[in-house]
Amino acid sequence: MMADEFALQFEDTPSGRDAIQRLEGPIHAERRIRIVVVGAGASGLLMAYKLQKDFTNISLTIYEKNLSVTGTWYENRYPGCACDEISINVFVCTNAVPAHNYTWSFEPKLDWSSVYAPAKEIYDYFNGFAQKYNLYQYIHLQHQVIGAYWNNDKGEYDITIKDTANNLVITDHCNILINAGGVLNHWRLPDIPGLDKYKGILLHTANWDETVQLEGKRVGLIGNGSSGIQVLPAIRDKCSKVTTFIRNPTWVSPTHGLEQRLFSKEEKFAFANTPGALLEYRATVENGLNTLFSIFLRNHELQEETRAYIRGQMREKLGDAYLESKLTPDFSFGCRRMTPGIDYLESLTKPNVEVVFGKINSLTELGCLCDDDKEYPIDVLICATGFDTNFRPRFPIVSHVGENLQDKWATDPQSYLGVAAAGFPNYLTILGPNSPVGNGPVLYGIEAQVDWICKLIDHYQTTNMKMFVPKDEAVQDFIQYKDYFMNRTVWTDSCHSWYKNRDNGRVTALWPGSTLHYAECMENVRLNDFEVTYAGNRFAWLGNGFSQTELDATADWAYYIRDQDDSPPLSTAGQRKLRSKSGTVNGRKVSRFSRVD
Incomplete structure (x- = not known):
């Protein structure tokens, strides 16, 4: 083929012209690409940090709907709000991930005030992370993405954004769109008739009005999920009476081993000044967090023992056969999200706390009319009723064939490993369907997703790839495996849980395995699971025959000459053993679980 015939393979488009230019540069030339991230919560901030740290020639913009960064930790400011991830170590149950482990693995915080930090401190951590690494330069606050539409001619997304501060609609574009909006970001009031008739003060835990005074008030509390269980102990002493309305039973974890307490000055000093002290503490706790997963396996001895233990603890703390x-x-x-319980069960038995089991039929001007035919007068009604946890995107995302992801994920969202969607090119998501959000340490799961996304972006940037999209057959194979595995777990029990699309439906929120299992899965990008379109000849990235090393005057051009073979392992097993420091820890009991019919 003659040179001019070779050049005819390339389209007369921005990506095609870029591919032609590659022929004049070295192998793996890093072309200029534009990335848009939706959301500046913890995930979006980590995405910005990694792109800034490891990439060049990238244009990045993050659109955030709120007045500040950190997502849920900015929005949730209700009394008692704190990290509510659960750690269970055999019979050592803690209410939440200890603060020193609710951080990025590489970014410790030395001065947490207590074992379980309040929401304000967690907000300060992630906001401080953004400030420390100058991430605000990429962020547009009070900018809400309201649509993303694939442009076939340009090979990129056209994006529509509402500037809510100025009531303007603006447009943008990107080669790669990353949705880091999360799933717990759209709070909802309960679907109870008469909300508009109620004359008292109506609050939602995720839309808290800090000017509302609860002192001396008759307060109603709807819900006994994580938020409701944190709110009750925090408000009960302020109120003349609290009536808590409960529809569904729930397991409430006691706290043993790592009880809530303030860190002493001596502990803080040691964490800040004694080499290795904080690292050892964090590693010990994280090892405990990673013993969690066996509890979720049906018929596993750890599930049975833990269930019996917590039942006994609930009986002891309630001391009331009816409440029990x-x-x-x-x-x-574990079928529902495991619920923290610092002083919650004890609060239910206090003289000024009334527990009403059943359904609220409607709201009246005065309060709640329940299915026991009683009306409960309420001055302030707090709805701890959670979020719209449907993975359906909050804005239209339209593919190259005109399909809207809102429609495709309306009832049964199906992702590729939690990070992509079949049929939607150059679209990636953090904490998408079937991500490790309840399987172990969630922040490490996010790190695994962000690292995987960066590896895919690197491949896109250093080749003349135009479009990548997961194959439908790959997604269906994953869903088939996921459904098979979930039948082994307690998550498929009949319980009301946001993990599932209905009480007895598919588990759509959780990864089919532990967090460490997910991290190993995401070590490498499987491009054979994707349909990949290139701008012209797929080997244009080979360039002009020169390596990048030969163009770096500061590099050692004989870097491969060594005294011994110190190269990293080439096998998956060898890499895992090196990464996990295999052989450095004394033997421990290993949980094994065989197939259950």
Whole structure:
């Protein structure tokens, strides 16, 4: 083929012209690409940090709907709000991930005030992370993405954004769109008739009005999920009376081993000044967090032992046979999101706390009319009723064939490993369907996703790739495996849980395995699971025959000459052993689980 015939393979488009230019440069030339991230919560901030740290020749913009960064930790400011991830170490149950482990693995914080930090400190951590690494330069606050539409001619997304501060609609574009908006970001009031008739003060935990005074008030609390269980102990002493309305039983974890307490000055000094002290503490706790997963396996001895233990703890703390019978579930521990319980069970027995089990039929001007035909007068009604946890995107995302992801994921969202969607090119998501959000340490799961996305972006940037999209067959194979595995777990029990699309439906929120399992899965990008379109000849990235090393005057051009073979392992097993420091820890009990029919 003659040179001019070779050049005819390349389209007369921006990506095609870029591919032609590659022929004049070295192998793996890093072309200029534009990335848009939706959301500046923890995930979006980590994405910005990694791109800034490891990439050049990238244009990055993050659109955030709120007045500040950090997402849920900015939005949730209700009394008692704190990290509510659960750690369970055999019979050592803690209410939440200890603060020193609710950080990025590489970015410790030395001065947490207590074992379980309040929401304000967690907000300060992630906001401080953004400030420390100058991430605000990429962020547009009060900018809400309202649409993303694939442009076939340009090979990129056209994006529509509402500037809510100025009531303007603007446009943007990007080669790669990353949705880091999360799933717990769209709070909802309960679907109860008469909300508009109620004359008292109506609050939602994720839309808290800090000017509202609860002192001396009759307060109603709807919900006994994580938020409701944190709110009750925090407000009960302020109120003349609290009436808490509970529809569903739930397992409430006691706190043993790592109880809530303030860190002493001596502990803080040691964490800040004694080499290795904080690292050892964090590693010990993280090892404990990673013993969690076996509890979720049906018929596993750890599930049975833990369930019996927590049932006994709930009985002891309640000391009331009626409350115990109503609050203790029949389903397995962990079927619903495991619920922290610092002083919650004890609060239910206090003289000024009234517990009403059942359904609220409607709201009246005065309060709640329940299915026991009683009306409960309420001055302030707090709805701890959670979020719209449907993975359906909050804005239209339209593919190259005109399909809207909102429609495709309306009832049964199906992702590629939690990070992509079949049929939607150059679109990536953090904490998408079937991500490790309840399987172990969630922040490390996010790190695994962000690292995987960066590896894919690197491949896109250093080749003349135009479009990548997961194959539908790959997604269906993953969903088939996921559904098969979930039948082994307690998550498929009949319980009301946002993990599933209905009480007895598919598990759509969780990864089919532990967080460490997910991290190993995401070590490498499987491009054979993708349909990849190139601008012209797929080997244009080979360039002009020169390596990048030969163009770097500061590099050692004989870097491969060594005294011994110190190269990293080439096998998956060898890489895992090196990464996990295999052989450095004394033997421990290993949980094994065989197939269950």
